[in-house]
Amino acid sequence: MTTPKYLWPILITAFLLETLCVTYGLYIPSLVGYLSILHTASGLVVAWALLWTKPSPTHFKLKNFSFAAPNRYRWLLTAMVAVMMIQQFARWKEEIPLDFHDSDMLPIIQKMCSRFLSGERQHVYDIIPEIWGGMQPIYLPAMWMPFAIPIWLHLDMRWMTVLMFFLVFCFFIWKIDPVKKHASTAMGATFLLLWWLFADSKAGLVPYTEEGVVIFFYVLLVMALHRQNAWLTGLAISMCVLSRYALIGWIPAYLLFLVYRKQYKDLGKVIAVGAACFLLLVLLPFGWTMIRPILELPSKYIEFAKRVWHDSPHVFSQGLGWAKFFGAQRIEKMHYLLMVLSLVVPTTGMIIGLELHKRYSIPMQNLPLVLLKVTMVIFYSFIDVPYLYLFYTSSYVSLIAITYFIMQEDEKVMAIS
Numbered sequence: 001m002t003t004p005k006y007l008w009p010i011l012i013t014a015f016l017l018e019t020l021c022v023t024y025g026l027y028i029p030s031l032v033g034y035l036s037i038l039h040t041a042s043g044l045v046v047a048w049a050l051l052w053t054k055p056s057p058t059h060f061k062l063k064n065f066s067f068a069a070p071n072r073y074r075w076l077l078t079a080m081v082a083v084m085m086i087q088q089f090a091r092w093k094e095e096i097p098l099d100f101h102d103s104d105m106l107p108i109i110q111k112m113c114s115r116f117l118s119g120e121r122q123h124v125y126d127i128i129p130e131i132w133g134g135m136q137p138i139y140l141p142a143m144w145m146p147f148a149i150p151i152w153l154h155l156d157m158r159w160m161t162v163l164m165f166f167l168v169f170c171f172f173i174w175k176i177d178p179v180k181k182h183a184s185t186a187m188g189a190t191f192l193l194l195w196w197l198f199a200d201s202k203a204g205l206v207p208y209t210e211e212g213v214v215i216f217f218y219v220l221l222v223m224a225l226h227r228q229n230a231w232l233t234g235l236a237i238s239m240c241v242l243s244r245y246a247l248i249g250w251i252p253a254y255l256l257f258l259v260y261r262k263q264y265k266d267l268g269k270v271i272a273v274g275a276a277c278f279l280l281l282v283l284l285p286f287g288w289t290m291i292r293p294i295l296e297l298p299s300k301y302i303e304f305a306k307r308v309w310h311d312s313p314h315v316f317s318q319g320l321g322w323a324k325f326f327g328a329q330r331i332e333k334m335h336y337l338l339m340v341l342s343l344v345v346p347t348t349g350m351i352i353g354l355e356l357h358k359r360y361s362i363p364m365q366n367l368p369l370v371l372l373k374v375t376m377v378i379f380y381s382f383i384d385v386p387y388l389y390l391f392y393t394s395s396y397v398s399l400i401a402i403t404y405f406i407m408q409e410d411e412k413v414m415a416i417s
Helices: 007-021 029-050 071-095 105-117 141-152 159-175 181-199 211-227 230-241 250-260 264-311 328-360 367-381 388-416
Strands: none
Touching: 007 029, 007 181, 007 388, 029 367, 029 388, 071 159, 071 181, 105 141, 141 159, 141 211, 141 230, 141 264, 159 181, 159 211, 159 388, 181 388, 211 230, 211 367, 211 388, 230 250, 230 264, 250 264, 250 328, 250 367, 264 328, 328 367, 367 388
């Protein structure tokens, strides 16, 4: 099957629309319902377009970091972004101190890290009496453990979020050629997204949440899938599952893909790394004591969603996500729909994709990435409580996937010329 003629305009338009939906489009309240639908549709179009990209098992070389053109532009943009991030975060740090009354996520993680660093590993998941009179920590290890580093260094723990975004931006800008035509529009959307996250109070991600770490792990997974590195893929999957398990329904689809292609060695590597991460990050440091509260968590989502509907209905009415269309009376239906779609669609999609490859020769090399994006779109569109900061993980999956598309298009142009 030939590549669609207008694939690049379709892909970049979908990415721009997806980006606008989670940024400045939200300042038009009358459009929020339409934005929710457009955001879902744009994400699915991005997924479809990615079907025609190919894995890129390439590696950085030291010479790539020279000061020769076009690297001087990369160095300039990297420095500009670093200065912007540091300045903007310094402002957030002064204006918004860590306070569980404003947002309890980071204060909970701070307490968990402090217990861990002081050697109280068996008490990391004990109730925290200082927060809301007794808060049960429920965060998975890969989500909170990275924040132990800045706490150990006696820094504001949110510097970890800044570092994660900086590393993601560096990957983007050092993979593309900023002077080539395919890069310009993607760069515009990237800077728009970064400015929104660091300079606009509506986003709230940097000063209030831990989501930068989650975004980094999902970006790492996109990189691993493109590099076709089973060890790195297994590590990235483990970190994603042990931070925010939005991709849980995608994992069987990916394993099915490896079995279909008879990549049994890669399958063994992925499973081995997953088992090792579970052992090293969960069982050895904490034992089985943390497993029960984590397993019980999904059953509590419905009650939590009801409380948010009662206390903060603007989370649904003014943000993305389809919960607003279901309303407070259909929380249970939406929750079970989320579970069914998240678990069924990825594997069904993989089966259909592999069958279409056999019959009509549609590309299949990038099916895992395509279905990862589809899984992200479904999970966040139907999530029980659609806090805005959650949606940026899917945006960065799009961004890094498009980065590889840009690389491949520029390579085609160079080959022709």
